[in-house]
Amino acid sequence: MKEKERKRLKESDGMTPRTKAAQPASRLRIVSLGGVDEIGKNMTVFEYEDDIVVVDCGSIFPKEDMLGVDLVIPDVSYLVEKKRNVRGYLFTHGHEDHIGATPYILRQVPAPLYGTKLTLALVDLKLKEHRIQGIPMQVVQPRDEVRLGKNFTAKFIHVSHSIAGACAIALTCPAGTVVVTGDFKIDYTPVDGHITDLASFAELGERGVLAMLCESTNVERPGHTISEKKIGVTFENMFRDAQGRVIVAMFASNIHRMQMVIDNALRYGRRVCFIGRSMVNVSRVAMQIGELRIPPEAIIEADALDQYPDNEILVMTTGSQGEPMAGLTRMAYSEHRKLQIRQSDTVIISATPIPGNEKSVTKIVNGLLLLGAEVIYESMYDVHVSGHACQEEIKLLHALCKEKYFIPIHGEYANLWQHAELAEELGVKSSNIIIPEIGQVIEMSQDSLAITGVVPTGGVLVDGLGIGDVGNVVLRDRKHLSQDGLIIVVMAIDRDNGTLVSGPDLISRGFVYVRENEDIIESSRELARRIIADYGCIDGSEWQNLKNRIKDELHRYIFEKIKRNPMILPIIMEI
Helix, strand or coil, rough: CCHHHHHHHHHCCCCCCHHCCCCCCCCCCEEEEEEEEEHHHHCEEEEECEEEEEECCCCECCCCCCCCCCEEEEHHHHHHHHHHHECCCEECCCHHHCCCCCCHHHCCCCCCECHHHHHHHHHHHHHHCCCCCCEEEEEECCCCCCEEEEEEEEEEEEEEECCCCEEEEEEEECCCEEEECCCCCCCCCCCCCCCCHHHHHHHHHHHHCCEEEEECCCCCCCCCCCCCCHHHHHHHHHHHCCCCCEECCCCCCCHHHHHHHHHHHCCCCCCCEEEEEHHHHHHHHHHHHHCCCCHHHECHHHHHHHCCCHHHEEEECCCCCCCCCCCHHHHHCCCCCCCCCCCCCCCCCCCCCCCHHHHHHHHHHHHHHHHCEEEEEECCCCCCCCCCCCCCHHHHHHHHCCEEEEEEEEEEEHHHHHHHHHHHHCCCCHECCCCCCCCEEEEEECCCEEEEEECCCCCCEEECEEECCCHHHHHHHHHHHHHEEEEEEEECCCCCCCEEEEEEEEEEECCHHHHHCHHHHHHHHHHHHHHHHHCCCCHHHHHHHHHHHHHHHHHHHHHHHCCCEEEEEEEECCC
């Protein structure tokens, strides 16, 4: 997109001069609550008059500075205000960045769910874990159409991806048809034999596509994405040559790859053991619905691993992203209760680190190597291929859809910007392209395209069972504690005469080792004692002033002495 056009869109409402003259009574509103300027947390709202449809409901890994946070989900305050208008949630596929937030958001904004068999099976698993009942679900097949409210019709279109049941969605309303690609690639030799339904995209293009929201993950990569079948040869060679146990870490939701790995393992006489909660749960669900086929006698439990020779074992585990509590992570740190890494083990990490997870994955690799295992990962062999389209595949979809307006999604800003440039090269007018921001309201009709405002949005932090109760202040305190530690100043005061009864005593946690730093602890205690003595008789109304003075002067003293800034917490007990 030319710089002058980009500037014009930011400075105006995004409408061309021609379209400002006459606006239709109703226009389609599109709001991204996540999934733009980031990889993950995908959630897009489509609104026409009184009908709202939501595509995807994903989560994202927390950043390194979000200490203790389990995951981040979209802020759906906008939907809560209009929850009576929400006609349903449409899911493109079953990856966490597209379904992970569903149980949390359904508690606030319940509505029917629509998706393919595996996708809804994975969603249902999450709802059961969270004890959510009574949510209507409709399983759809590719090319099925569903009606949502009086204004929307959704058609599901099969696409290839790294999980079964992935679909693009063509959403039609009186304003026109919008194509949401979801995550896709054009694999001409997919594991399941079902290629991306290019004919349906071509048909939509001939009828007229108002807008396309297309994923941008690999838009900077030229050429085509390698077929999933290519890595099947690599796995076969590894199983043929491996002398001991083979441990494969991957995303539990990549059922096609899981099937390919297991088929090769069975070919060489190995039994399959699933380790990691998500791996166990997803594999069980996939087998129940027929998406994963394993002879029952070939499955063994983790408790039975020592009953079989090492060369007869395949372990499928979680932890390809270095998640702290995942199976592979615990193995690498010798903390797994049922499996200890041996020098004869071959560990295959069949995934690419998600941006931000590189350090964690590197630590896992180093830990496994130190234990003597042979570790194989993408930079060494073809053990992973992307599930996302490269440039030539993206170009093909643009050529088929022939959209009037284009909105890049599913990528960081550099990805979105590059995709906007590519769309312009393919013939989309720069004035018809908007690079969205989270919360930005985009309105469109056949004759207009506009950025008309913003809605409240952002990320909600999930910590254990708490949702949204961890904010910037809590994170700041956690970071402070992790870096500088804590000093607790405890004192007891007589309630009747306001005199000091005992203390002050100093308790150090994460600050210094007390036995080796008694001088700084004692001098800090003496400083606190002098401050208390200045007050003489301490009335209850002065307690807060006393606490603040202790904090300020101890901060100043400790920093001057050792250049540290611990959190200081004065506690007064009334006796």
